[in-house]
Amino acid sequence: MTDRRDLSRWALVSIAAAIVTIVLKTVAWQLTGSVGLLSDAAESVVNLVASVGAFVALRIAARPSDDDHNFGHSKSEYFSAVVEGVMIVVAASFICYSAIDRLIHPEELESVGLGLGISVIASVVNGLVAWKLMSVGRAHRSAALEADGKHLLTDVWTTAGVIVGVGLVAITGWARLDALVAIAVAVNIIVVGWRLVRDSTMGLMDTVIPAADRAVVDEVLDSFRSAGVDFHDVRTREAGHVRFVQLHMLVPGDWTVRRGHDLAEEVEAALYAAVDDLRCTIHIEPIDDPRSYEPWRR
Numbered sequence: 001m002t003d004r005r006d007l008s009r010w011a012l013v014s015i016a017a018a019i020v021t022i023v024l025k026t027v028a029w030q031l032t033g034s035v036g037l038l039s040d041a042a043e044s045v046v047n048l049v050a051s052v053g054a055f056v057a058l059r060i061a062a063r064p065s066d067d068d069h070n071f072g073h074s075k076s077e078y079f080s081a082v083v084e085g086v087m088i089v090v091a092a093s094f095i096c097y098s099a100i101d102r103l104i105h106p107e108e109l110e111s112v113g114l115g116l117g118i119s120v121i122a123s124v125v126n127g128l129v130a131w132k133l134m135s136v137g138r139a140h141r142s143a144a145l146e147a148d149g150k151h152l153l154t155d156v157w158t159t160a161g162v163i164v165g166v167g168l169v170a171i172t173g174w175a176r177l178d179a180l181v182a183i184a185v186a187v188n189i190i191v192v193g194w195r196l197v198r199d200s201t202m203g204l205m206d207t208v209i210p211a212a213d214r215a216v217v218d219e220v221l222d223s224f225r226s227a228g229v230d231f232h233d234v235r236t237r238e239a240g241h242v243r244f245v246q247l248h249m250l251v252p253g254d255w256t257v258r259r260g261h262d263l264a265e266e267v268e269a270a271l272y273a274a275v276d277d278l279r280c281t282i283h284i285e286p287i288d289d290p291r292s293y294e295p296w297r298r
Helices: 008-032 035-061 074-103 112-140 143-172 177-202 211-224 257-274
Strands: 230-239 242-251 278-284
Touching: 008 035, 008 112, 008 143, 035 074, 035 112, 035 143, 035 177, 074 143, 074 177, 143 177, 177 257, 211 230, 211 242, 211 257, 242 257, 257 278
Parallel strands: 242 278
Antiparallel strands: 230 242
């Protein structure tokens, strides 16, 4: 698996793709005068800003824990994703403003074929980069890379819609259709932006680890359960790519400290082998003491 410190290089790929598509889409807009293509170019500007934010967040997330951040910096990726979601909504607002003006004052389009051809090339670039970013993001549980990839994929669908709309304008001669397509694009962008903000905010709220990973944790713990050993009050949370698990391990009260510690070490080793990027805290208690069954203090 690629080292976490290297993930920021994928944000650089996204930055390069954003610059290329901005140039291509701006040329397409200048050639045609289409407000739909203008909205498409505007979203690519947002892509660039968001990709720069993702790069910064990934660099921060890769920093080791320190005196001020004992649990690391992995949550910085959520901030990047939130900013990206907000930027998407800002872009959609700009698109709506331009589209409404064009709806009121429609204009004929020019050089439609060449402009759409350039947009197709830009869309292919974005599609390839989006697929790679989402793939790497899922593999490493990177909120920043996944958000950036989803944003670029939204841009691909946006461009596809704009191409269809502008093509229909050229065929039908109905100039206002260009503005209507731009407004539809803006609505779609707002939905994607809202989802990014929602999902990233949930990450900042220390949500539990995915159900599949929790099932693996439970399976490991079950393998150590016996007549004298049990576990309870298992709690989990996620912070970027890092997962945290804390639990009570109940052992016979007459065990020595060393024996209980040795078993805790075995449990931790098994959990670390089964779940990537896990941090585990085990509290050892005597199984025959009623106080051992009390939950963690809140």
